[in-house]
Amino acid sequence: MAAEEAAGVECRVVVHNIAKRHNVGTMARSATAFGVTEFILVGRRDFNAFGSHGSTSHLRFRHFHSLTDARLYLKERDSDICGVEIADGAVAVNQHPFRKSTAFLLGNEGTGLSPKECEICDFFVYIPQYGCGTASLNVTVAASIVLHHFGVWAGFLERTRDGNKFVVADRPMKQVRKNYCSETDEAVIEERKIRRENASVSFFDTSGADDSTSNLLDTLFDG
The missing domain is CATH 4.10.810 (Virus Scaffolding Protein; Chain A)
Known part of the structure; x- marks a missing residue:
C-alpha cells in the first residue's frame, strides 16, 4: 500500500488477561515504534510498565471488561481483528493479508489464543520460523514482528533520525499513572x-x- 493510501488506516493491539503483566510494557515500546494508535486491555486494567522506557506516555490506552465489548468498539471503527496464532487458515504475516485498519489480538504466552478469543477474530496470521530450536516466540517478540509488517503494508512514514537514533517526540503534558489503564x-x-x-x-x-x-x-x- 502506498503512503497516500494509508490515510485513515490505524493499527491497534489487544491483549486479554495476559499472564506476564510486565510484557505489556515491552509491547508498548514496540507499539510506539511501529505506529500503533491504541493499546486495548481486556480484563485486567492494571499492568507493569517495566520495559516501556517511557513509551506508555505516547500511547493511548483503552480498557474493556469483556472481549465482546472490545469487538463492538473495534467494529464501530471499521477495524478488522487479526489473531496472531498458528490456526486453521492462518496466513504467513510476510504475505501481508491486510485490508484496512487492523487490531492484533495476542494470546497468553503459554497457551496462545483461547477458543473464546479466536471467535472474535476475522482472520489469523502466523510468523514463519526457519530454525528448529524453539516451538514458539515470546509474545513481545511476536508482537514486534507482526506490527512491523503491518506498518510496511500500510506505508506508515518512517520516523526522522538524529545520528544513530530515531527522534523521540516530546512527552504529552498530561501524565497518567504508569501502570493503570485510566480513561477519559x-x-x-x-x-x-x-x-x-x-x-x-x-x-x-x-x-x-x-x-x-x-x-x-x-x-x-x-x-
Missing part, C-alpha cells in the same frame, strides 16, 4: 453505554452467560 470521561461513558446495550440484548442468552453476567454487574455498580 468520554471513553468511560462510551464503554458504559456499550455494556448496557450488551446486557439488555444478551441477558437471556445463556450461550454468553459469562460476558453477559459481567456486563450486567458492571452496569449495576457503575450506576
